[in-house]
Amino acid sequence: MTHDKIPLAGVLGRPVAHSRSPHLHGHWLTTLGINGYYIPMHVEVDDLETVMGSLPRLGFVGVNVTVPHKEHALRLADRVSDQATRIGAANTLSFSPDGTVHADNTDAYGFDQNLRQAVPDWQPRSGPAVLFGAGGAARAVIVALLDAGTPEIRVSNRTRARADALQRDFGDRIKVIDWNMAQDALRDAVTVVNTTSLGMADDAAWPVPLDMLRREAIVSDIVYTPLETPFLRAARHVGCRCVDGLGMLLHQGVPGFERWFGARPQVDNATREAVLR
Numbered sequence: 103m104t105h106d107k108i109p110l111a112g113v114l115g116r117p118v119a120h121s122r123s124p125h126l127h128g129h130w131l132t133t134l135g136i137n138g139y140y141i142p143m144h145v146e147v148d149d150l151e152t153v154m155g156s157l158p159r160l161g162f163v164g165v166n167v168t169v170p171h172k173e174h175a176l177r178l179a180d181r182v183s184d185q186a187t188r189i190g191a192a193n194t195l196s197f198s199p200d201g202t203v204h205a206d207n208t209d210a211y212g213f214d215q216n217l218r219q220a221v222p223d224w225q226p227r228s229g230p231a232v233l234f235g236a237g238g239a240a241r242a243v244i245v246a247l248l249d250a251g252t253p254e255i256r257v258s259n260r261t262r263a264r265a266d267a268l269q270r271d272f273g274d275r276i277k278v279i280d281w282n283m284a285q286d287a288l289r290d291a292v293t294v295v296n297t298t299s300l301g302m303a304d305d306a307a308w309p310v311p312l313d314m315l316r317r318e319a320i321v322s323d324i325v326y327t328p329l330e331t332p333f334l335r336a337a338r339h340v341g342c343r344c345v346d347g348l349g350m351l352l353h354q355g356v357p358g359f360e361r362w363f364g365a366r367p368q369v370d371n372a373t374r375e376a377v378l379r
């Protein structure tokens with residue numbers, strides 16, 4: 103860094119106390135020996151615009167944004183990356199010295215890198231994917247799978263209209279499958295992903311039978327509390343290789359950290375441990 107200010111970054115959310123990002127970035131700052139800070143900030147919806155305007159003047163080089171600010175931050179930004187536009191939300195903001203806000207979304211990158219690190223022989227081009235859920239997280243996973251060359255993405259959601267909307271937004275490689283027909287769509291799937299909130303915090307059973315799955319299928323969940331969701335447990339019973347959602351969180355943080363603090367951090371076991379502690 104050429105300037106003598108201590109670089110600041112953080113995460114804006116409401117609530118934000120549960121966020122693991124301060125542990126992630128704090129770990130990287132320490133291991134890379136960077137004199138900077140990353141702090142959680144509770145921001146009310148009505149205050150987002152004022153906060154985004156003030157942070158650059160306080161010495162912030164950028165922030166992550168999480169629920170419920172991801173769509174609003176995108177609309178408020180001065181410049182928006184392709185990925186953020188396609189996903190329809192921002193998760194990473196970078197501030198220029200003049201206060202210009204650049205919005206990006208690194209969730210698709212995080213999803214892709216997590217699968218590639220955990221399963222180096224993952225072949226997304228070799229066959230269809232099945233995706234459960236059609237919320238905000240589903241959009242990021244769809245962008246990742248499309249960019250990875252997945253020939254067909256079968257989207258199944260309890261509320262079918264939301265899956266239809268994704269099909270309209272992302273085009274012909276998206277096929278909508280009725281929630282109660284989803285198990286047939288699994289038969290030849292190469293990649294299977296849960297983006298619903300099912301399994302988060304409660305112990306509800308996974309509702310769609312997975313016994314049609316091939317054992318070669320790669321199965322992932324974006325939920326990481328618990329690390330082994332009922333969905334992943336069911337897939338493990340079939341014998342599939344399962345990738346938990348924590349790695350997506352770790353990898354999505356890499357581009358922001360590098361942009362803000364000027365060094366590229368590693369995602370390794372020590373990173374996982376630091377975030378789980």
Ligand code: ATR
Nearest residue numbers: 235236237238239240259260261264297298299300
């Ligand atoms: P996110 O932005 O994290 O994806 P979201 O937009 O609230 O969050 O989406 C949550 C997803 O979990 C949706 O796909 C939702 O299905 P609906 O569109 O039908 O609401 C899904 N979901 C949540 N609880 C569910 C349940 N009990 N059974 C099936 N799907 C569920």
